[in-house]
Amino acid sequence: MKAISYRRYGGPDVLEYGERPEPKLGPDSVLVEVRAAAVNPVDWKCREGYLDGILDAVLPVIPCWDLAGVVVRPGAAVTEFAAGDEVIGYVREDFLARGTCAQYVAAPVRTLAHKPRSLGFPEAAALPLAGLTAYQVLHRVLRVRPGETVLVHTATGAVGSLAVQLARHLGARVIGAARAAGQEHIRARGGEPVTYGDDLTAQVRALVPDGVDAAFDTIGGDILRTTPTMLAPGGRLASIADSGVTDLGGSYAFVRPDPADLAELAGLAEQGVLTADVARTFPLEQAADAFRHAEAGGTGGKVVIVPEPVD
Template sequence: MRRCRVRAAVADDYGAPDVLEVREVDDPKVGPDYALVRVHAASINPVDYKIVEGGLDAAFPVIWPLITGWDVAGEVVGVGPAVRHVEPGQAVFGYARKDFVGAGTWAEQVAVPARGIAPAPRQLDAVAASCLPLAGMTAWQALVEDLEVGRGDTVLIHAATGGVGHLATQIALARGARVVGTCREANHDVLRELGGEPVTYGEGLADRVREVAPDGVDAVADFSPQGSLAASDPVLRSPGRVVSVRDPQAAYERGGTYVFVRPDVDHLRSLAELADAGRLAPRVQSVHELADVRAAVAEASEGTVRGKVVLRVE
């Protein structure tokens, strides 16, 4: 039987953004515990362009042609018989990570495992909602599960205006913590608008942190691409309350944890609740049409993004 065709951004080999092209592919197959989603928007994360470059080749099996993308917001088209918490016609958002790469969200339709999808926040449009799953759950799992950040804590967040960091800042504040965040000086006002207290990266960081937090900090969350735990050692007053998304060994040496975000329906629901309460708002730097995927990926990989770059699909 001939299958339907959908448009997707695909690559036939690893490489720079110019290996991507938009063309028709077979529509996704939907397993018993999957939901088929009509994609309205898909945000771009660093892992996405690393997949295109071949950076996860040793970690995941790959299906060719390669369709990347793990974040999605859209509408449920259909569900497998084991899916009970979302239904056709419902607005959803999700983290569509599978046990392989190659059937991702940069397409008109995507099959999403039930463990990674939930009803979308009512107060966010699809573009904004697509920014939450991967980055928001990374922040949630780091701050809430691992660091147990709460009222009375002072937490140092590295890369506090980045894709994960700007959400982590808001989550920590919503839980009653005080946030001191590292970022470029050009982003200091951005962090102040979020409610954090900015300090600049680089030599002398510990002294600058002490200027705003003389007694040091209770916890450190490192979302910096370069890894910044060593610079935090002099100001951390609670040994072991450290987490990194960049450097597992550095985190383990300090008695902390490493986060590679996992799909979790309850965590998605928690993010949606914060968004609907006005406590969590993704920053969108730019929106590109699917046909402009090369430019979108090039922009997202520049390393100076404030918030998220998003592909609008439908």
């Protein structure tokens, strides 16, 4: 099969396009023909070795964890999926080796759900990691309830945009923080925009004088450290970007594959509650360019790699 892989850590130039062995199919996995694979920030952090302290790399590594595709063959123990089923997946394992930037992947059933019929493959591939991150933080960490007010940082990003939509679906009022260029995007997703700057706390307090009930941080650093000034007494804080949030009394969250959560997201997308934005697609052989484009930021949506059809 055709795939992208890297034999050493480094920048986009270490990515190689070529033939790799078709993956073996274990009893609890399904062989998926990949129709689209989304690029996430964690993918280039893995490629550059930043996660080497927690994830072993079995070189050569095929990058990326998000996919949308079609089941070719289920494993011997699988009853959840059949050949021909369209699926989405956050195909993360506890080591780096067999990612989704390939024509085929053997995906454990615990990482998959049926694809929303209303979405094309690129849009569907943009949903799993970002959607699961937003869903799990809002539901399990911040435990957002109807009538509360939630602050979402980088509300125009992949995770932030979905968090705005999910929090609104939960019945919360949402304040979305972003650069000035993203204000209309936040409004279109149901949020009330504020603009990053020295007066961010004042802007939030002008909208919510008593402070927000919950804050969802996606960037860390100085923005995270100023966020407690925007919270109401007893307000909750979670970050997916900076483990230092625990020093501020908040919670650090790391997304995990969950088929029930993924199926819930797929259902919400089917109902039109969720929209995952795609900025640009690239063919598999141009994956290095796709990574460069994604790493440059400011894309206004996900960068998605589309493998060539299998004969």
